Amino acid sequence: MGLKKKFFQQALIKKYGNLIGLITLVIIVTILTRGTFFTQRNLVNVLRQVSVNGILAVGMTLVILIGGIDLSVGSVVALTGIIAAMSQSLGTIPAIILTLIAGAIIGGWNGFFVTKFKIPPFIITLGMMTIARGLCLVISKGQAISGLNDSFLDISESYISPPVAITAIVLGFLVLAFFTAMQKRKKRLNGQTSNSTIAGIMNILLIFAAAAFTIWLVSYRGLPMGALIFLVIAFAGMCVLRRTRFGRYVYAVGGNEEASRLSGINVKLVKFLVFTIMGVLAAVSGMVLAARLNAGVPTAGVMFELDAIASVVIGGTSLSGGYGSVGGSIIGAFIIGVLNNGMQLLHIPSFYQEIVKGIIIIGAVLMDRKKK
Amino acid sequence: MENEIILETKNIIKDFPGVRALDNVSFYLKEGEVLGLVGENGAGKSTLMKILSGAYPFPSYSGEIFWKGKKCEFSRPKDSEETGIAIIYQELNLIPKLTVAENIFLGREPTVGKTGIISWKRLFNQAKELLNLLNISIAPDENIENLSIGKQQMVEIAKALSYDARILILDEPTSALTDHEIESLFKMINSLRERGVSMVYISHKLDEIFEITDRVTVLRDGKTVGSKLTAELTRQELIAKMVGRDIKDMYPKQTVQINEAVLEVKDFFVNHPFLLGEKVVREVNFQARKGEVLGIYGLMGSGRSELLTAIFGSFPADSAGEVCIEGKRTDIRSTHQAIDYGLGLVTEDRKLFGLVLGMGVGENVTLSSLEKLSWYQIIRKQQEHEVIEKYTQSLKIKTPSSETTVGTLSGGNQQKVVIAKWLATDPKILLLDEPTRGVDVGAKVEIYQIINGLTKKGVAVVMVSSDLPEILGMSDRILVMHEGRMVKEFLKGESTQEKIMFYATGGNDGS
Ligand SMILES: Nc1ncnc2c1ncn2[C@@H]1O[C@H](COP(=O)(O)OP(=O)(O)OP(=O)(O)O)[C@@H](O)[C@H]1O
């Protein structure tokens, strides 16, 4: 019996370890900033900052799950921001579509070289990182391109008004709770090993706590559009990985490429699609950033790839592929976002910020190793 | 022979999530003795050996280990190594790019004085001495990657003995060896026995157990169920001890009505993957019919696996000739197409090619049939669950749950998961490459019964195996391959082991 309890505790840490880490970090930062951190105003700000990296982290989760890596996303964020800025005259919607297509082409290019010529993702995306950065400077002549349409700025700057946002959140969480309960019931009916009741209660409590927190957060000014885009993409990412064939194949290819191929999976197509999706998400992220900066900036997005990779790794996804989740990466993105914001509030010089961030990343991964 | 007990365990208990792998295991090993350790898949053989080798360190299990009567606690592999226990795992742990000598003395290379610079001359000389002493004819300066698996294993053994091991544990050492290599391994075991080295020999091949061991200890469900001198043991008795019931018929072949041909292979050639102009399969013609088990026998390198993988569209080189399925000529270029045509291939190496080890049992079972179980991209969880249940039950896959990581199952159960994956695709033709390698006797019979079930449904089964009794016992027709060619066809009852071997080793009717 004692043994069972130990396993249970281990499983708990494994499942909620990242979340516990995030909450601890929030508490520490709140104390250090004497509460400034934990105000609605600042938290909404954190949410907006996290969105840009978070969108990338969702895509990067897929890339890392198949055992790949994409170093070009930072440059692609800048390039797509510029493309969006330069095509404003076409109208907002055409500009958005054009930018998404550009992102897909760049990601597809990476995927093409990885699958067709078997070039390691590290190399091809490293090349794309410099190519895209160079293109940024060439087409923008090194200047920030400003003067975006007001309707384009809404991508980041508008808010869903509090009443609408709260209603949506309440409905959303109710649906979530309903489905969780349904699934539990189904599992029990199927006689599958259902988690113990304690875990079930934990889950429900978590859902309620998250709901209460978000309602409190958005009651201030509403939900920022950029954050909404991020949350929708994150949710979609989770659904794709858990519920779809494609998602299953992503895990399989990352776990054992040869066995996947011999099981009839079109491994090349899966890889190609993953890189393409990453490109599209980089474009989305690039547009959110451009809207926030009110300009396409050729030097934007430097080192964003590292933040995205760090989020994924902190979130527990294995760099060798096959194991991990979008949920973990999202928590990872929040950890990095809270860290960045907290250090800004504390006026830690930016040079030191980088060092602290590096240490935290290494620490988080070490903790993760310990657990396994 | 001395009778002194060198190693003894008492009441070893080891738990994994959801399973008790070892339940009060006590066993002993005498000096200079070869002990056969047998039992079904998942009985706990490898787990017990991993405890003895320190791979599962001291406080992770309970119970006691005694070395020459003294209690020991191995908290890391080095402790056990220093005590004198060496283990040869089925997966070899050599560095392919380094030489034999470097591998043997890895981390202990002789140096020039105290400079830390390797003295190559002494390194190679020491290695040579050791290899000579063991009668192994391998050059110490050869790179590991140029050696066959059998030779590599010899190097592993030499390495183990260079640490002055008094106990050598061999966990399924012969599963990847040719007959010839097995012979040299046995010679080596015999000469080590003469020098007083004790050995634990784990295998599912009972012939080997009877040939090489002095005494046999049987594990079942994590418990020791008995130990007896090999000479006093009969095969029937041993099997009954292992599986806990009598198995009357090892090959419960049921012949059913054989109908028209579903698979026709005509003038089939397969190129060598690297050597230009070379062929690994030449001018092969055969048919497989509904309800039939077609056995294909050949030695290693005869092109048998290449033939199956090429038909399945997954061999990394071009092939020529015709493959017709249900009378229609096909042009299969990917495994996906092959599946659409109703083909399935249970590959030879389940860990490398058959399973995604990190995924769940259930996810592996449905991996090839997800298309049928989805609505566009969305997986229908309920249907998937039903399929998983159906096959885990009908194939009696022993697993704590369908979400258990497949890599933690025992070998036989892993093999059943691979088979379940293909049964779930509802194949018309199932190609089996060594379907019972590393599988225990009980599970073997179960796999044969699965084959019976398939033929009853009219599936054509093509089975490649290097297990002669299995080929003889289960096939309706036997084809023999030699150097890429089909050299002989036997109908049921026409063949004997000797006749098959004659053709498989290059004999022909004319001579
Ligand atoms: N790392 C692990 N995690 C969880 N369960 C494990 C692990 N290793 C082994 N087991 C379980 O412990 C039991 C004993 O496994 P073990 O590998 O010792 O069997 P075995 O006798 O060597 O079988 P085989 O003949 O198939 O090699 C099995 O039920 C197996 O599923």
Ligand SMILES: [Mg+2]
């Ligand atoms: Mg084993």
